[in-house]
Amino acid sequence: MKKSVLLAVAVFVAATSLFAEKVFAPKIEGDRIRDHVKYLSSNELEGRGMNQKGSDLAADYIAAQLKSYGLKPAGENGTYFQSVPMVGMKTLPDTSFALVPATGAPVPLKLADDFVTNNEAQTPAVEIDAPIVFVGYGITAPEYNWDDYKGYDLKGKVALLFVSEPTSEDPNFFKGKALTYYGRWTYKFEETARRGAIATLIIHRTDLASYGWEVVRNSWGGGKSYLKLDGTPKLQAASWITLDIAKKLVGLGGLDLDKLFQQAQSRDFKPIELPVKLKAHIDSEVTPFTSRNVLAMLEGSDSAKKAEAVLYTAHYDHFGIDKKLPAGGNIFHGAIDNATGCGILLELARAWAGTKPAPPRSVLFAAVTAEEQGLLGSEYLGKHTAQLRVEPILDLNYDALGPIGDPEEVEVTGAERTTFYPTVEKIAKHYDLTIRPDAQPGAGHYYRSDHFSLGRVGIPAFSISEGMKFKGHDVAWGQAQAKDYVDNRYHKPADEFQSTWDFSGLAKMARFGYSLGHAAATQPDEIKWLPGDEFEAAQKKLHEKGN
Numbered sequence: 001m002k003k004s005v006l007l008a009v010a011v012f013v014a015a016t017s018l019f020a021e022k023v024f025a026p027k028i029e030g031d032r033i034r035d036h037v038k039y040l041s042s043n044e045l046e047g048r049g050m051n052q053k054g055s056d057l058a059a060d061y062i063a064a065q066l067k068s069y070g071l072k073p074a075g076e077n078g079t080y081f082q083s084v085p086m087v088g089m090k091t092l093p094d095t096s097f098a099l100v101p102a103t104g105a106p107v108p109l110k111l112a113d114d115f116v117t118n119n120e121a122q123t124p125a126v127e128i129d130a131p132i133v134f135v136g137y138g139i140t141a142p143e144y145n146w147d148d149y150k151g152y153d154l155k156g157k158v159a160l161l162f163v164s165e166p167t168s169e170d171p172n173f174f175k176g177k178a179l180t181y182y183g184r185w186t187y188k189f190e191e192t193a194r195r196g197a198i199a200t201l202i203i204h205r206t207d208l209a210s211y212g213w214e215v216v217r218n219s220w221g222g223g224k225s226y227l228k229l230d231g232t233p234k235l236q237a238a239s240w241i242t243l244d245i246a247k248k249l250v251g252l253g254g255l256d257l258d259k260l261f262q263q264a265q266s267r268d269f270k271p272i273e274l275p276v277k278l279k280a281h282i283d284s285e286v287t288p289f290t291s292r293n294v295l296a297m298l299e300g301s302d303s304a305k306k307a308e309a310v311l312y313t314a315h316y317d318h319f320g321i322d323k324k325l326p327a328g329g330n331i332f333h334g335a336i337d338n339a340t341g342c343g344i345l346l347e348l349a350r351a352w353a354g355t356k357p358a359p360p361r362s363v364l365f366a367a368v369t370a371e372e373q374g375l376l377g378s379e380y381l382g383k384h385t386a387q388l389r390v391e392p393i394l395d396l397n398y399d400a401l402g403p404i405g406d407p408e409e410v411e412v413t414g415a416e417r418t419t420f421y422p423t424v425e426k427i428a429k430h431y432d433l434t435i436r437p438d439a440q441p442g443a444g445h446y447y448r449s450d451h452f453s454l455g456r457v458g459i460p461a462f463s464i465s466e467g468m469k470f471k472g473h474d475v476a477w478g479q480a481q482a483k484d485y486v487d488n489r490y491h492k493p494a495d496e497f498q499s500t501w502d503f504s505g506l507a508k509m510a511r512f513g514y515s516l517g518h519a520a521a522t523q524p525d526e527i528k529w530l531p532g533d534e535f536e537a538a539q540k541k542l543h544e545k546g547n
């Protein structure tokens with residue numbers, strides 16, 4: 001008894017005092033993070049693109065590092081890898097869309113200028129000739145007593161809808177100003193496909209999407225990768241159309257888009273079948289390939305608890321090399337996005353490997369693939385947790401951190417939705433970090449990084465990143481740095497390693513994550529989504545499966 005009390009005290013001290021950190025974990029070193037970031041974003045790795053040699057080199061490097069720390073392989077067949085079967089789909093230029101009204105001439109649309117589309121059903125060619133149905137926001141959300149479909153059958157039809165969700169200031173209704181998953185375009189494609197639609201047209205409005213048409217066109221123009229079909233319903237034409245085309249389309253049916261938007265704000269909304277058909281021909285280049293998640297683990301010290309694990313994630317992929325661009329400027333280095341997260345993941349793995357004794361629960365490390373293609377590697381991981389040797393009970397994710405100084409704030413958006421939050425607050429305080437609330441809750445950042453793939457299957461999950469306040473600077477300086485990154489380097493070849501970077505802040509974020517992981521791997525209580533959370537049901541289901 002006495003011994004276990006002492007042990008508990010030691011563990012507590014380890015998580016909270018600097019002295020004990022030396023005892024329990026090797027020092028987390030910013031320079032080691034720097035070396036990983038420099039290598040992973042170097043020319044040799046060619047931007048770590050999907051189905052390109054660079055991403056394989058990155059996965060091999062990460063696995064070799066994890067092995068060198070003495071961590072156990074946690075992938076398939078005793079390896080550090082989990083194969084992720086994927087299919088690249090590229091929409092070819094002879095693809096055509098036309099709006100065909102019941103009376104009058106068809107209106108042809110211009111690919112890229114008026115619409116973008118991808119065949120999620122992964123076939124080389126499809127013909128579509130089907131009626132278009134306006135379904136408002138296309139949302140079914142029983143917890144908000146909201147159903148845009150009212151039993152309407154979308155089978156064989158084309159859904160037309162708005163991105164985002166009903167506007168609200170009430171935090172109990174679609175979380176007020178914050179975006180829920182129902183507002184994301186990924187949800188729209190998933191839900192309409194579940195309801196049997198063959199094609200879906202999302203109406204792009206810059207204000208609702210929080211990004212312009214150019215972003216849509218660029219991110220869909222060069223093709224997309226998907227997880228290989230696994231029985232999940234998929235659209236033959238997952239599409240976006242511009243606001244102007246949407247106005248024209250409903251006008252052909254004698255309706256007014258602004259009025260339809262107003263109607264869509266009501267609970268009483270019912271689908272409206274337009275007297276207009278979509279006639280489409282979609283040709284695609286189909287390229288099956290296999291990518292890999294990299295997995296390693298530290299086994300827990302408690303035989304009863306070690307089947308559970310704290311999971312750390314970071315995606316290693318980026319956009320690769322674009323041979324159509326001139327050499328010298330055609331590599332998307334992805335130094336910040338997300339060589340930084342990988343550097344932190346590896347340094348955490350090294351620190352954990354040296355932690356003696358190991359905590360009661362296990363610790364799992366996953367460098368995931370295909371995040372830039374739509375969180376695919378983590379989606380595969382989340383859908384196949386039963387294949388893992390341990391059950392993840394918490395995911396801590398790192399994605400795109402700026403090595404620009406000593407942070408005095410931390411962002412942990414999503415943590416406040418879990419029972420773990422009081423611990424997060426305590427540990428933040430220990431590191432003198434102020435928790436910065438999500439600056440743009442309406443942009444739905446929670447749904448845009450890998451932690452979401454784990455969250456949606458019920459595992460409490462969030463990302464750790466710096467806020468805006470750095471030592472020696474004001475918040476405005478931090479915001480200016482962030483803006484400069486988004487405007488000039490984000491998802492561009494210019495996201496390159498800089499020798500002037502200061503990695504002390506990333507080391508601090510790693511230490512913070514280490515302490516969170518230590519608390520989660522040690523504490524007796526189960527970490528849960530709070531009652532009423534959108535992922536509460538998924539967590540219950542996960543437990544029912546005996547996962």
Ligand SMILES: [Zn+2]
Pocket residue numbers: 337372491
């Ligand atoms: Zn990215």
